[in-house]
Amino acid sequence: MSSAEELKLKSSEILERNKKLAIDLSKNILSEPETGYKEFKTNKKIYDALNSLGLQVQNNLAITGLKTTIYGDQPGPHVAVIGELDGLPVPGHPFEDKNTHAAHACGHHIQIGNMLSTLLALNSPEILKNLSGSISFIAVPSEEYVEIEWRKEQRDKGSFEFLGGKQELVKLGIFDEIDISMMTHARGNFSGFGYGGTGNGLVAKFIEFHGKSSHAGGDPHLGINALNAANIALSSIHANRETFFDDNHIRVHPIITHGGSVVNQVPEIVTLETFVRGASIEAIKNANLKVDNCLRAGAMAVGAEVEINTLPGYFPLFHDSNLQEIYKQNLSNKYESQELSHGGGSTDMGDLAHLMPVIHPYVGGATDASAHTAGFIVEDYELAVVEAGKMMAYTIIDLLFDGASKAKEVISKHNPKLTKSEYLKVMREFSNVEVANYNIG
Ligand SMILES: [Zn+2]
Ligand SMILES: [Zn+2]
Known part of the structure; x- marks a missing residue:
């Protein structure tokens, strides 16, 4: 041999x-x-x-x-x-x-x-x-x-x-x-x-702000501006950054994927995607709660509705x-x-x-x-x-090689953090849809 x-x-x-x-x-x-x-x-x-x-x-x-x-x-x-x-x-x-x-x-x-x-x-x-x-x-x-x-x-x-x-x-x-x-x-x-x-691990979010369209010049008072809701939400996320503990390596980096349809109409639907990243599941969960509050705050400020889809991301x-x-x-x-x-x-x-x-x-x-x-x-x-x-x-x-002695040693010394069924359970628990409506009519 x-x-x-x-x-x-x-x-x-x-x-x-x-x-x-x-x-x-x-x-x-x-x-x-x-x-x-x-x-x-x-x-x-x-x-x-x-x-x-x-x-x-x-x-x-x-x-x-x-x-x-x-x-x-x-x-x-x-x-x-x-x-x-x-x-x-x-x-x-x-x-x-x-x-x-x-x-x-x-x-x-x-x-x-x-x-x-x-x-x-x-x-x-x-x-x-x-x-x-x-x-x-x-x-x-x-x-x-x-x-x-x-x-x-x-x-x-x-x-x-x-x-x-x-x-x-x-x-x-x-x-x-x-x-x-x-x-x-x-x-x-x-x-x-x-x-x-x-x-870092992450959870992913897809967010829709629902407002009400109206003529942007003639009748803005009749509209609910979904872009304003999104902007306030983004500012609120920024306002939370100082609360993220350095060692948790939190990163939240949203993008606007739809910001309105035409310039002379109050934006009715605005969509965002973001990740909430962090070095541990616990830290990600905590930052995610803060981000959800910020998204609600944006909708609340202008009387809009927000749909927050949270999707399981990576460990x-x-x-x-x-x-x-x-x-x-x-x-x-x-x-x-x-x-x-x-x-x-x-x-x-x-x-x-x-x-x-x-x-x-x-x-x-x-x-x-x-x-x-x-x-x-x-x-x-x-x-x-x-x-x-x-x-x-x-x-x-x-x-x-050698009867796979090294592979066997690696496997025997390794303690898996999760079983497959535990893993799938955690993944599914991350999945959530929330709709919050702050329209005051
Ligand atoms: Zn890549
Ligand atoms: Zn890659």
Whole structure:
């Protein structure tokens, strides 16, 4: 039997011979970006790539998700490597879809590439005969929590329950048999690899202020101005910022998605979307109560009605320290890497972190721009696709080599924060619709 280090070298050679498939797939996905739960072209590209390798694919999981599994010669733990399918609307991005403005401004296209690289590196009898366990590669829909109004409509129609793809896949049982989950995310203004740190969770809100239209010049006294209600609500949220405790990392960042119809009419309907982010569920719940008060205050001030839809968002992210140590060791043999601190962003990888050991490291190779902006472009595919895939493959070799002793140790030392049923219960408790009417006639 080879040693783990010999296997890593072997897997690297295999990947180097086949890496074009992973790089080409990433670039192909970049060229036709799609937003969450609409990633049909992206799905087809991945299906074709997996099919070309002769793999069985479970398709159309949570609409656009895909999963394939390879098996070590001996039974053992089940590790998942994840890639996210979606882009987000970023008008002006050089690779945007001109019709939808979807763009891979968060680099998810390279996640699919580095997931495929890991698959290519491991999917060989020379490697698999030394491993005990299974490895699933799961392409997940809808990580970017955007287009909330559209997703809420789809949710009301029953197309899906949760707005995040991993959440929906958990509900559908796709992660029931998975013991450990890992993925590598792109990062701008960054070189090499980053690991660890924590991330904010969130609840999402879709808000409608209902007023009464009237002629804006002639009869404003007959109207109820929904835009004024929204403005007061936004000011009230700002007035609460000093009450947010620094360590809770609260971020509330509303946008107006409809601000009125025509300028010569008092705005009757104004809609907002916002997140309430924070470092713990408790902190998010507390800030969310304050935001709800602010929304009511806006409606109350002008005698409008407000409908507050609160939607379950993402759980805060943290990493399993034992799993991370194995990954970090693989990085340190080859790369300078840095441990990250707390990040204000959110991902539904945080949801999985409450159910099983996970890591969600970052890889550089993109421009200096912030993610979610038109300037965010991945430039170094060797690093972001091939090397990132290699680091995951090495980690899996460590986990599943030697009778999977390291994977078993990671799993036995991990205390999941929630069971699946507890998780689904918390998610559903976040879901709420409130209608408050302050019209005094
Ligand atoms: Zn993103
Ligand atoms: Zn992302």
